[in-house]
Amino acid sequence: xxxxxxxxxxxxxxxxxxxxxxxxxxxxxxxxxxxxxxxxxxxxxxxxxxxxxxxxxxxxxxxxxxxxxxxxxxxxxxxxxxxxxxxxxxxxxxxxxxxxxxxxxxxxxxxxxxxxxxxxxxxxxxxxxxxxxxxxxxxxxxxxxxxxxxxxxxxxxxxxxxxxxxxxxxxxxxxxxxxxxxxxxxxxxxxxxxxxxxxxxxxxxxxxxxxxxxxxxxxxxxxxxxxxxxxxxxxxxxxxxxxxxxxxxxxxxxxxxxxxxxxxxxxxxxxxxxxxxxxxxxxxxxxxxxxxxxxxxxxxxxxxxxxxxxxxxxxxxxxxxxxxxxxxxxxxxxxxxxxxxxxxxxxxxxxxxxxxxxxxxxxxxxxxxxxxxxxxxxxxxxxxxxxxxxxxxxxxxxxxxxxxxxxxxxxxxxxxxxxxxxxxxxxxxxxxxxxxx
Ligand SMILES: Cc1cc2nc3c(=O)[nH]c(=O)nc-3n(C[C@H](O)[C@H](O)[C@H](O)COP(=O)(O)OP(=O)(O)OC[C@H]3O[C@@H](n4cnc5c(N)ncnc54)[C@H](O)[C@@H]3O)c2cc1C
Ligand code: SF4
Numbered sequence: 001x002x003x004x005x006x007x008x009x010x011x012x013x014x015x016x017x018x019x020x021x022x023x024x025x026x027x028x029x030x031x032x033x034x035x036x037x038x039x040x041x042x043x044x045x046x047x048x049x050x051x052x053x054x055x056x057x058x059x060x061x062x063x064x065x066x067x068x069x070x071x072x073x074x075x076x077x078x079x080x081x082x083x084x085x086x087x088x089x090x091x092x093x094x095x096x097x098x099x100x101x102x103x104x105x106x107x108x109x110x111x112x113x114x115x116x117x118x119x120x121x122x123x124x125x126x127x128x129x130x131x132x133x134x135x136x137x138x139x140x141x142x143x144x145x146x147x148x149x150x151x152x153x154x155x156x157x158x159x160x161x162x163x164x165x166x167x168x169x170x171x172x173x174x175x176x177x178x179x180x181x182x183x184x185x186x187x188x189x190x191x192x193x194x195x196x197x198x199x200x201x202x203x204x205x206x207x208x209x210x211x212x213x214x215x216x217x218x219x220x221x222x223x224x225x226x227x228x229x230x231x232x233x234x235x236x237x238x239x240x241x242x243x244x245x246x247x248x249x250x251x252x253x254x255x256x257x258x259x260x261x262x263x264x265x266x267x268x269x270x271x272x273x274x275x276x277x278x279x280x281x282x283x284x285x286x287x288x289x290x291x292x293x294x295x296x297x298x299x300x301x302x303x304x305x306x307x308x309x310x311x312x313x314x315x316x317x318x319x320x321x322x323x324x325x326x327x328x329x330x331x332x333x334x335x336x337x338x339x340x341x342x343x344x345x346x347x348x349x350x351x352x353x354x355x356x357x358x359x360x361x362x363x364x365x366x367x368x369x370x371x372x373x374x375x376x377x378x379x380x381x382x383x384x385x386x387x388x389x390x391x392x393x394x395x396x397x398x399x400x401x402x403x404x405x406x407x408x409x410x411x412x413x414x415x416x417x418x419x420x421x422x423x424x425x426x427x428x429x430x431x432x433x434x435x436x437x
Pocket of ligand 1: 078129133166195219242414
């Protein structure tokens with residue numbers, strides 16, 4: 001087992017019962033032109049998965065899902081189906097789309113496709129840097145082809161954003177740890193505290209006999225609003241905040257949280273929603289500050305609605321400019337009140353500051369305005385101006401036998417995009433190993 005499960009007191013939205021899953025699957029019309037498949041980033045064969053499930057071939061149905069995306073249990077929980085496969089489902093024209101995500105989740109949770117344990121002689125030896133979804137997808141696809149895979153992760157736990165970012169009420173730790181355990185049981189090794197470019201270099205890996213390397217280091221550099229007072233210890237990034245929420249048994253006993261009753265989060269995307277909704281679950285008061293109006297927030301509508309229902313206090317049309325720590329330890333977040341105007345050039349509208357200011361009082365400010373790719377210092381590894389690693393259509397980088405995928409290549413995107421690039425890279429690595437064997 002890679003590591004102990006740290007938190008047990010998590011909610012997980014109840015999955016469909018078998019009868020509910022069958023009833024939902026029966027709504028699928030098995031469309032010949034498969035619009036839902038076009039809507040899926042990974043082009044998972046959704047009607048085939050549903051067909052196999054209804055024929056009583058649960059394991060086969062799961063295998064169909066896995067051939068599109070490595071981890072149906074995870075995607076069934078976190079994919080944005082309402083703007084992907086379910087948006088394209090023809091059932092939308094009549095009433096509701098088929099609940100593809102819930103069916104996928106049921107199949108992923110219920111059935112099994114054991115990965116055989118690897119044995120010598122191996123097809124090759126591959127190093128995977130980073131244990132987020134992109135890296136895990138590579139591990140899964142290589143290990144089942146009898147490739148020896150070693151994962152190198154800079155943190156002391158595995159799973160990337162699946163562990164430290166996405167809150168457990170949406171994706172419980174157990175689900176992620178189970179996938180990692182399965183890969184370990186099949187023969188993959190997971191090595192913690194291994195930081196590429198700091199504790200080792202790419203060249204070291206080739207000297208140690210690896211045939212290929214996959215880089216899936218994500219987009220882990222926090223973006224900070226450049227305002228006065230941003231370096232106060234009471235101003236933290238979403239990453240720090242969510243790491244404590246997700247990885248500590250009793251987050252409210254953490255030194256950073258123990259005196260916090262009220263937070264103010266800056267941002268309007270899904271990450272900001274995860275922060276404020278997690279804060280509410282810890283019993284904190286949660287305020288959200290956003291420069292535009294609520295309907296212009298980039299977050300999913302249902303996340304915004306749920307945050308409202310859970311008691312998050314929204315402060316739209318506010319642009320923070322100063323953080324001030326008072327003598328009593330409280331934090332003042334000073335915002336200018338903004339106005340939003342229609343702008344032909346920008347569909348999200350033009351923001352103008354008014355003369356009015358507002359000060360919000362809290363114990364901690366959380367910045368949730370996105371992340372960027374951290375620069376890797378590896379000679380010959382070409383990146384763009386935002387440090388995103390440049391790859392060709394096979395995920396190959398500018399360096400021989402080095403592949404990359406996930407957010408490190410695309411910038412912050414989604415789990416299914418990371419899984420897709422991981423699968424693509426695994427395919428290319430397998431081609432390389434077979435050609436050089
Ligand atoms: C709070 C939050 C919520 C999200 N919710 C959703 C959601 O509901 N649905 C969805 O589809 N997407 C969601 N996303 C986006 C999604 O999680 C990411 O797109 C996805 O995790 C990217 O996968 P990755 O494997 O490329 O990178 P990551 O998940 O970031 O994993 C990268 C791994 O590499 C490690 N690493 C970094 N640098 C090094 C190094 N130098 N050496 C070794 N290891 C290194 C990191 O520690 C990490 O474990 C969310 C993102 C956040 C932040
Ligand atoms: S579009 Fe909807 S109804 Fe048609 S095959 Fe896909 S899931 Fe089934």
